[in-house]
């Protein structure tokens with residue numbers, strides 16, 4: 115029997131256009147973190163989002179870092195962050211010497227619970243410190259409750275950083291995610307819905323932020339014939355070669371969203387008959403790119419966790435699955451920071467599973483997943 119090929123959770127999916135773009139960069143010798151692809155990629159992203167200006171950077175994490183710097187987050191300041199997220203949402207808070215304060219999820223979208231957010235803000239103020247910023251995430255592509263969250267941010271006059279790293283192409287009430295924040299960020303890491311191998315972007319309707327991001331990400335050079343600096347800079351700009359890859363990916367972004375949504379539908383049909391398996395559904399007005407399809411598996415009768423059983427059995431057949439993000443307030447490195455919890459993210463981590471969702475899976479791959487899952491679940 116032929117060796118089974120590895121099926122990944124979400125691997126890069128090139129369209130073919132990227133090569134032409136990269137070749138153009140080589141032919142014109144624009145290899146540096148300046149060049150025409152950078153400007154064009156920024157324009158294309160801004161057009162796609164329909165709001166704001168864009169600065170493309172070396173990563174989504176770098177974009178969050180610059181956002182915090184521009185919002186004047188400094189040593190000892192507090193920043194409210196969704197607890198159920200990837201560590202990239204939080205690490206830059208600590209780079210600034212600031213204190214992440216974690217907020218748990220609500221059950222409908224698994225994102226920051228607006229009610230708990232408001233409680234946390236009031237409690238922090240009561241304890242003597244008003245948080246400097248809020249970092250809210252659209253996990254696995256599902257938009258957070260943005261009306262509620264933006265209203266709270268406005269009410270307390272705390273700037274909102276929107277982490278749309280996982281949700282390029284998702285929409286909330288017809289508006290693309292990545293355009294809601296005072297500052298928003300995108301990621302083009304290798305596992306995301308579109309990729310530049312590694313990369314990110316900072317987005318804002320405030321052009322000054324975007325200008326400043328371009329400056330800070332290229333070592334904060336002042337305008338002078340010599341190298342003059344009056345601020346601390348970073349080496350965070352995206353290169354022209356990678357922006358070329360990004361432009362190739364933009365051509366297929368809508369198609370990728372449709373493909374991810376079809377994969378989500380495939381799993382819904384496959385798992386329809388299993389009453390202990392639950393999907394995350396789109397509340398009214400929420401349109402998900404379904405970057406990853408996720409399920410919850412609750413079954414009290416078995417001694418072995420059904421989620422772990424399915425995950426490890428699929429792993430044996432070279433089908434990669436992963437538990438949901440481990441909440442940040444449970445991470446050894448962040449455990450001592452304040453957290454406002456309600457049990458939701460802990461339970462999701464306990465029973466949730468991410469299924470292979472890459473758009474470069476073949477029909478054969480899906481067929482293989484289908485038969486293995488049926489075999490394992492019986």
Ligand SMILES: *Cc1c(COP(=O)(O)O)cnc(C)c1O
Pocket residue numbers: 172173174175176199200202203251277279280300301302303312313314
């Ligand atoms: C991927 C990701 C990031 C970080 O993006 P990078 O480009 O990998 O630095 C931040 N937040 C979330 C929620 C992510 O999934």
